[in-house]
Amino acid sequence: MKGQTAIVTGASQGIGRAITRALALEGVQVMAVARNRELLDGLKADISAAGGVPPITLIAELTHAGSSALIAERALAELGQVNILVNNAGRSQPLDVVGLDDKWQESFILEFERPRQLTQVLLPHFMERKQGVVLNVISTFELKSINASAVAKTALTAWSKQLSAQVGRYNVRVNCLQPGLIDTENTRRMFTPQQRKDFAEANIALGDFGEPEDMADTAVFLVSPRARYVTGAVWNVDGGLRYYPF
Numbered sequence: 471m472k473g474q475t476a477i478v479t480g481a482s483q484g485i486g487r488a489i490t491r492a493l494a495l496e497g498v499q500v501m502a503v504a505r506n507r508e509l510l511d512g513l514k515a516d517i518s519a520a521g522g523v524p525p526i527t528l529i530a531e532l533t534h535a536g537s538s539a540l541i542a543e544r545a546l547a548e549l550g551q552v553n554i555l556v557n558n559a560g561r562s563q564p565l566d567v568v569g570l571d572d573k574w575q576e577s578f579i580l581e582f583e584r585p586r587q588l589t590q591v592l593l594p595h596f597m598e599r600k601q602g603v604v605l606n607v608i609s610t611f612e613l614k615s616i617n618a619s620a621v622a623k624t625a626l627t628a629w630s631k632q633l634s635a636q637v638g639r640y641n642v643r644v645n646c647l648q649p650g651l652i653d654t655e656n657t658r659r660m661f662t663p664q665q666r667k668d669f670a671e672a673n674i675a676l677g678d679f680g681e682p683e684d685m686a687d688t689a690v691f692l693v694s695p696r697a698r699y700v701t702g703a704v705w706n707v708d709g710g711l712r713y714y715p716f
Contacts, residue, residue, distance in 0.1 A: 471694055472497030475549040477541065479532060479588070480559030481525070482509035484654040485607060488682035489556055489689045494522035496690060498554070501526045501545045532559050533580055538587035551599065552592055554693045557585035557626075558607040562656055563618040577618035582625045589633070589644075597640040603693045604644045606630050607685075608704070627704060634702035643701040645692050650708025651679045675710025 476493055480486035482504035490502045494517045502525040504510050510527040518524045526548050530537050545552050563577045589604050596602025608623040627646050634644035651657055651670075657679065661669065670678045688707050691697055 471690075474498045474553040475545075475551060476500045476554035476556060476693070477503060477545050477552060477588075477592075478556040478558060479503045479541070479585075480607075482506045482513060484656070485649065485652060485682045485685045486556075486558040487513055488686035489558060489607075490525055491517055491520070491522065492683070492686035492690045493554075493693075494525055495520060496694075497523060499523050499526070499549060501528055501541075501549060503528045503530050503532075503541055503559075505529065505531055532584045533576065538584055538591055541588060542591040546595065552595060553601065554603045554605070555589060555592055556605045556607065556689065556693070557588065559584070560607070560609070560619055560623065565616045565618050567616060569616060569618060574618050577622045578625070581619055581622035582629075585626055586629060593637065593642070596642045597637065600641045602640075602642040604630070604633075604642070605689055605693050606644070606646045607689075608646045608648050610648060610650070631702050638701055643697070645697075645700060645702070646704040647685065647689055647692065648704055648706045648708070649680065649685055650674070650706065650711040652685060652707075653679045653681055670709075673711060673713045674708075675712075678709070680707060680709055 476498050478486055478490045478500055481490045481502035490500050493500050502510055502513060507529055514524050514527060528544055530541055560581045563573055565573055585606055606626050608627050609620045611620050611624040613620055630644050630646050666679060685707050688705055
């Protein structure tokens with residue numbers, strides 16, 4: 471994958487950080503987009519020390535209007551062309567059965583509207599060149615309580631499948647990557663170490679939570695030429711998880 475270019479949103483930590491690092495170690499020039507400059511600088515230093523291609527970093531707040539156009543403009547200016555787009559940014563948004571409208575809107579802006587808009591800004595570039603890969607990191611919709619993030623990501627999944635059917639003729643692929651319980655800051659807030667151990671042993675076939683690198687390994691495959699015949703798909707990385715506690 472040397473010489474290819476990519477945009478990764480939500481790149482400063484967790485799954486997005488792991489995907490950015492894995493792509494950079496494969497020789498991909500990544501524009502890493504996130505809100506936290508310190509974390510992005512740390513990621514750049516880590517990748518450089520490991521021998522990967524140092525990412526170009528961009529501080530952006532995806533909830534702001536115009537952020538999608540800004541990211542695409544900067545990426546095309548600094549990368550020359552974009553081969554890969556990984557829409558990863560998001561945050562969990564649990565709500566009561568009667569949720570506040572502003573919380574619903576926040577989730578749909580961040581986790582449906584911005585990935586859709588950023589993808590659509592880049593689509594003419596992909597279609598003209600007859601090459602492009604979009605990977606949307608989603609979430610499960612099989613929860614036992616209301617989470618606006620999961621609902622927005624479900625909409626993103628449906629849109630991704632529809633889009634893939636229309637842009638395949640231009641050699642543009644669109645897929646989704648669905649995590650199970652991955653060891654990130656988000657899941658660490660929900661489980662103590664003992665609760666994690668007990669839950670995983672009882673409910674996950676492979677006996678433990680996944681690591682961000684497990685997501686990254688699958689992401690790298692899906693955006694690589696080795697997955698040239700994969701589009702409109704949802705790939706699970708969940709260790710055989712079949713039950714959600716929340």
